[in-house]
Amino acid sequence: MTEPTGVQGEPAVQGKRRPLLQVERISKLFPTTTGWFGRASFARAVDGVTLYVRHGETLALVGESGCGKTTLGRCVLRLIEPTYGRIVFEGKDLSPLSQRQLRPFRKQMQLIFQDPYGSLNPRMRVGDIVAEGIRIHKLASGSEVMDRVAAVLDSVGLPADSVTRYPHAFSAGQRQRIGIARALAVEPAFIVCDEPVSALDVSVRAQITNLLQDLQEQRHIAYLFISHDLSVVRHMSHRVAVMYLGKLVEVGATDAVFAEPLHPYTRALLSAVPVADPERKRLRILLEGEIPSPVSPPPGCPFHPRCPKNDGKFCVEQVPSLRELKAGSHHRVACWHPEGGPA
Amino acid sequence: MSDPSQPVLSLRGLSTEVRTDRGGARVVDDVSFDVPAAGKVALVGESGSGKTMTAMSVLRLVPSPSAKIVAGRVEFRGRDLLSLSEREMQRLRGNELAMVFQEPMTSLNPVLTVGYQITETLRAHQSISRKQARARAVELLDRVGIPSPSARVDAYPHQLSGGMRQRVMMAIAMCCRPALIIADEPTTALDVTIEAQILDLLDQVRVADGTATLLITHDLGVVAGFAEHVVVMYAGQVVESAPVKDLFRAPSHPYTQALLRSLPPSPDSAAPRERRLPVIEGRVPDLMSRPAGCRFQDRCPQVHDACRETAPPWVGREGGRGARCLLLRGESEP
Numbered sequence: 001m002t003e004p005t006g007v008q009g010e011p012a013v014q015g016k017r018r019p020l021l022q023v024e025r026i027s028k029l030f031p032t033t034t035g036w037f038g039r040a041s042f043a044r045a046v047d048g049v050t051l052y053v054r055h056g057e058t059l060a061l062v063g064e065s066g067c068g069k070t071t072l073g074r075c076v077l078r079l080i081e082p083t084y085g086r087i088v089f090e091g092k093d094l095s096p097l098s099q100r101q102l103r104p105f106r107k108q109m110q111l112i113f114q115d116p117y118g119s120l121n122p123r124m125r126v127g128d129i130v131a132e133g134i135r136i137h138k139l140a141s142g143s144e145v146m147d148r149v150a151a152v153l154d155s156v157g158l159p160a161d162s163v164t165r166y167p168h169a170f171s172a173g174q175r176q177r178i179g180i181a182r183a184l185a186v187e188p189a190f191i192v193c194d195e196p197v198s199a200l201d202v203s204v205r206a207q208i209t210n211l212l213q214d215l216q217e218q219r220h221i222a223y224l225f226i227s228h229d230l231s232v233v234r235h236m237s238h239r240v241a242v243m244y245l246g247k248l249v250e251v252g253a254t255d256a257v258f259a260e261p262l263h264p265y266t267r268a269l270l271s272a273v274p275v276a277d278p279e280r281k282r283l284r285i286l287l288e289g290e291i292p293s294p295v296s297p298p299p300g301c302p303f304h305p306r307c308p309k310n311d312g313k314f315c316v317e318q319v320p321s322l323r324e325l326k327a328g329s330h331h332r333v334a335c336w337h338p339e340g341g342p343a
Numbered sequence: 344m345s346d347p348s349q350p351v352l353s354l355r356g357l358s359t360e361v362r363t364d365r366g367g368a369r370v371v372d373d374v375s376f377d378v379p380a381a382g383k384v385a386l387v388g389e390s391g392s393g394k395t396m397t398a399m400s401v402l403r404l405v406p407s408p409s410a411k412i413v414a415g416r417v418e419f420r421g422r423d424l425l426s427l428s429e430r431e432m433q434r435l436r437g438n439e440l441a442m443v444f445q446e447p448m449t450s451l452n453p454v455l456t457v458g459y460q461i462t463e464t465l466r467a468h469q470s471i472s473r474k475q476a477r478a479r480a481v482e483l484l485d486r487v488g489i490p491s492p493s494a495r496v497d498a499y500p501h502q503l504s505g506g507m508r509q510r511v512m513m514a515i516a517m518c519c520r521p522a523l524i525i526a527d528e529p530t531t532a533l534d535v536t537i538e539a540q541i542l543d544l545l546d547q548v549r550v551a552d553g554t555a556t557l558l559i560t561h562d563l564g565v566v567a568g569f570a571e572h573v574v575v576m577y578a579g580q581v582v583e584s585a586p587v588k589d590l591f592r593a594p595s596h597p598y599t600q601a602l603l604r605s606l607p608p609s610p611d612s613a614a615p616r617e618r619r620l621p622v623i624e625g626r627v628p629d630l631m632s633r634p635a636g637c638r639f640q641d642r643c644p645q646v647h648d649a650c651r652e653t654a655p656p657w658v659g660r661e662g663g664r665g666a667r668c669l670l671l672r673g674e675s676e677p
Contacts, residue, residue, distance in 0.1 A: 234616065
């Protein structure tokens, strides 16, 4: 095993206020066995990612399937143990803590899943699903537990009689509300939302994104919002981080990244998003091929085999690190030939 | 060959029922629309709208005996599909009438090579040798953009990525130069970059072979970029049908209007970000407790008393448009 290739990411601390969450050079290597003698090799699902999330902010993590965004989300919560790197939450390094020592932080950090069907235990009543966290963390006792459950269900827009019903009695949108209620019940400061609206119908999707935004405003919760739907990301997030093959390739304020994408990959990704306007013909940048395997990532810039700007030299030989083109813009890109930069 | 001015597929009053323990329920209710030869029609709706059941009814693949086509006509190149024998139907499927499903993993057989699965279809419908079929399979894989096709022809589905598998499905669908491909959410499980490639492929097949496409999707962005004509379904019924530009420029039905409003603007849009998205309150009515009158009444911002009593009739307008709403009745009558 080798150290992560190249430092990826953003300088962790900016300004006086400490960010809620700092992720420093996180890597996750999954062992895979190949070859005749079962020689071990590794898939670099996440490769030296550094980023931060401020209090009450939404950082969106975007990229194609297989880019490592879900793995990164799980690593942040230590549901998957990162191979290298540090996770600092409220100034406390979580990496050396045992699962038992992590317990108090589990209350602070929650997760909302994509699949509203698979993520709820079909044999538990909704009241018990939502109460489980409250009981485990001993946030209330006796009849107070159910009072809290009722309050949380109300805040996500579910009727009070949901408590005694089972998940199968609810529609996909309502199930997603149950999942949100479960996360909210322990009053977290940070929630990883893993594709929370991708499985929902368009009309329900708007209801859930509005709910997530309302809750953020009322409770000042920070979200790590993992999604491949860039329209929803633009609507929801304050900042956006673009991942490709386990690495961050671009990060910055959502408006800046979407209005003036610097990385060729971000540009291609944006141009591929279907627009709900038949009269707007947009120039699509068609990418050749597909995302390479993280078991044998290309040398140099991970995007170079598909990149229209591949120069055949730097791009192939050296890994570009994230840098700011305009000082103070907090808009960073890992590319040898960014848009608007020197050619 | 059939007359190019005739629609390749024509549905008239198609109705399909599923059996439930509380009696029959019409999941597809009086559905009528046409797919012109070499045309691109999108069938749009949320889950439970009946769009997939409509496609399955056309293919006569509705699960039996739990569901049954109870009324209507389905004409494909002038033949009534509902009166064909199962044998005749089998001869048609995969040949003139092809399909692509959403799940490329579950619709491919995991224990057979992709080459076998393509040649199987070819040899079922055409009298060609094994060798010729294999050569044709390689050619097809090349055409759908699979790199090193002569090696991939021996690959198993699990060795391919999701996008590759969907290309294999496309290769199987187009192998007999069909007159129509019914594609049910072919890109829903794929990334946007791959989605764009697959939609381009459908368009290429149309240009090269004159294949019409009936695209079933819930994604209005895909509809806007791909379709020429759009049919919107809600709770088993067609609620609006219009050429794509008209539909997006001036939707007639309150449901279509609300649906378009609830979309967040595209990521590179210059429009300012709104704090909240307009939502459609409530949900699609349950199959067994659909209200009398208009099925959209409980969610409709323009609902009035008549909507609760009268089932809205289909109101056709010029330019191939039409919608099912009482509000439009006044407009069309002189």
